[in-house]
Amino acid sequence: MSVNPLLSEELLQYIWQSGLFNQQELSTVAGEPLTIISRGQLNRNAGPDFTAARIRIGAVEWAGNVELHYRTSDWRKHGHHRNPRYDNVILHVVFEHDVPSHDAPCLELHHRIPKLLLQRYQTLKESEAFIPCAPLLSRLQEQAWTPWKAALMEERLERKTGLLFNWLQQSRFNWEEVCFRAMAQGFGMPVNTEAFLQLALSLPFMLLARQRPHLLRLESLLFGQAGMLAGQFRDAYPRQLQQEYQFLQHKYRLEPMPAHGWNWLRMRPSSFPTMRIACFAALLHQTPHLFSRLLELEDPSAAEQLFHAAPSPYWEDHYRFDIPSVRTAGIGKSTILRIIVNVVIPLLYLYGKHMGLAVYRQRALHFLQQLPAENNRIIRGWSDLVPVASAWDSQALLQLKQYYCEEKRCLGCGIGMRLLEDDITS
Numbered sequence: 001m002s003v004n005p006l007l008s009e010e011l012l013q014y015i016w017q018s019g020l021f022n023q024q025e026l027s028t029v030a031g032e033p034l035t036i037i038s039r040g041q042l043n044r045n046a047g048p049d050f051t052a053a054r055i056r057i058g059a060v061e062w063a064g065n066v067e068l069h070y071r072t073s074d075w076r077k078h079g080h081h082r083n084p085r086y087d088n089v090i091l092h093v094v095f096e097h098d099v100p101s102h103d104a105p106c107l108e109l110h111h112r113i114p115k116l117l118l119q120r121y122q123t124l125k126e127s128e129a130f131i132p133c134a135p136l137l138s139r140l141q142e143q144a145w146t147p148w149k150a151a152l153m154e155e156r157l158e159r160k161t162g163l164l165f166n167w168l169q170q171s172r173f174n175w176e177e178v179c180f181r182a183m184a185q186g187f188g189m190p191v192n193t194e195a196f197l198q199l200a201l202s203l204p205f206m207l208l209a210r211q212r213p214h215l216l217r218l219e220s221l222l223f224g225q226a227g228m229l230a231g232q233f234r235d236a237y238p239r240q241l242q243q244e245y246q247f248l249q250h251k252y253r254l255e256p257m258p259a260h261g262w263n264w265l266r267m268r269p270s271s272f273p274t275m276r277i278a279c280f281a282a283l284l285h286q287t288p289h290l291f292s293r294l295l296e297l298e299d300p301s302a303a304e305q306l307f308h309a310a311p312s313p314y315w316e317d318h319y320r321f322d323i324p325s326v327r328t329a330g331i332g333k334s335t336i337l338r339i340i341v342n343v344v345i346p347l348l349y350l351y352g353k354h355m356g357l358a359v360y361r362q363r364a365l366h367f368l369q370q371l372p373a374e375n376n377r378i379i380r381g382w383s384d385l386v387p388v389a390s391a392w393d394s395q396a397l398l399q400l401k402q403y404y405c406e407e408k409r410c411l412g413c414g415i416g417m418r419l420l421e422d423d424i425t426s
Contacts, residue, residue, distance in 0.1 A: 013050075014411045015117070020114070020117060028057065028107055029097045029107070032057050039053055039066070050066040064090035065090065066091045069092070071099075075092060075104075080103070091106075092107070094107070124416065125410075131385060131405050133419050148396075148413075149392070149393065149396040152397075152399045156396065159399075177205040179291035179294065180200060180205060184196045186338065186339040187277075190338075192262060198261065199257060202255065203225055207252055212284055215285045219312065220248065224245030224254070226277060227261070238322065269319040270332055272320060275331070282309035282310060283306075283309040294347060303344055303367070304340070307340075308336075310330065341368070341374065348363055349365075367391075369390050371392075374395075378397070379394045
């Protein structure tokens with residue numbers, strides 16, 4: 001396979017940063033002996049690519065910045081000769097030296113970079129496989145995944161807790177209100193996540209808290225704000241909800257959501273929004289201080305029991321208003337697992353981090369290691385390539401797939417970098 005000559009700047013930076021080039025008997029393009037003492041630190045802000053580098057040209061030692069380009073001519077093409085930020089560049093590193101230059105000492109890497117490295121990089125970039133590096137994964141031992149999965153897991157939890165922390169600030173650090181919003185999202189997963197969040201945001205939390213002891217009022221608020229109590233009903237139960245909601249709506253000037261915001265298609269009846277709202281209401285009713293209760297959980301089985309709250313008897317033989325069903329079921333085990341992974345664990349992790357209580361962060365990670373791996377299309381794809389034994393594994397691999405593999409950020413991936421460097425010596 002021919003090597004793509006259009007070397008990306010990202011790859012060139014990676015090669016320089018990792019020292020993946022032949023560093024024996026270096027010299028500038030002008031023929032001066034060159035010794036690299038320190039390649040410097042990658043600069044992610046404006047200015048030269050690397051700062052705080054140290055080199056020796058001949059007998060003179062230099063300290064300053066390093067700039068990288070595909071060609072020497074790119075220096076002036078990018079206007080660096082007119083930019084004072086580049087006045088302290090002590091070395092211009094290029095893949096291909098194409099024009100004479102007097103701007104800075106220049107090092108050409110074209111014949112010093114292993115072709116195998118460029119070939120592997122090209123293969124990854126052009127791959128259309130589920131995972132770009134899938135054909136190469138068999139080269140790695142299982143233990144090679146451990147540190148990278150740990151980093152991915154921390155990255156995923158930090159990402160998930162970002163929104164929670166924003167809510168925490170908005171609510172003046174009311175953990176119960178943040179828990180209510182997060183739990184609403186969890187009950188809406190996977191297809192009604194946004195609708196459930198809008199339902200939660202449409203209700204003043206203190207109003208909801210005051211209705212918690214009264215299940216019918218609580219249900220009327222949730223179903224009414226969801227836009228599901230408009231029209232005429234045959235059954236007594238939805239008529240009661242409608243009457244209760246009309247009173248509360250008028251008293252508190254509530255504005256319901258549009259009913260068309262809910263998804264009903266291509267889902268099991270147990271996942272219908274009506275059933276999820278009924279189960280959510282039952283959980284809130286039976287667990288008045290829900291967040292405090294979550295802090296008491298010491299293992300996933302206790303968390304699972306918490307979510308087996310039975311909804312009102314009407315839902316024993318209905319999935320929707322006025323439509324009887326032979327047999328119904330509340331939320332299933334897979335839904336409960338999803339809520340624990342995506343709601344309970346991030347809440348525990350954020351609380352431990354914000355309060356400086358390591359026990360809750362450790363408990364969150366321990367829960368992930370104890371829970372079974374999720375079963376979805378992405379994880380089934382991964383299971384053909386690497387062992388997926390727990391939710392800790394599946395969450396890390398979801399993060400890897402979504403934010404690295406799909407964007408082909410192989411140079412930011414611990415596995416991708418390892419595969420690129422495997423068997424390559426400078």
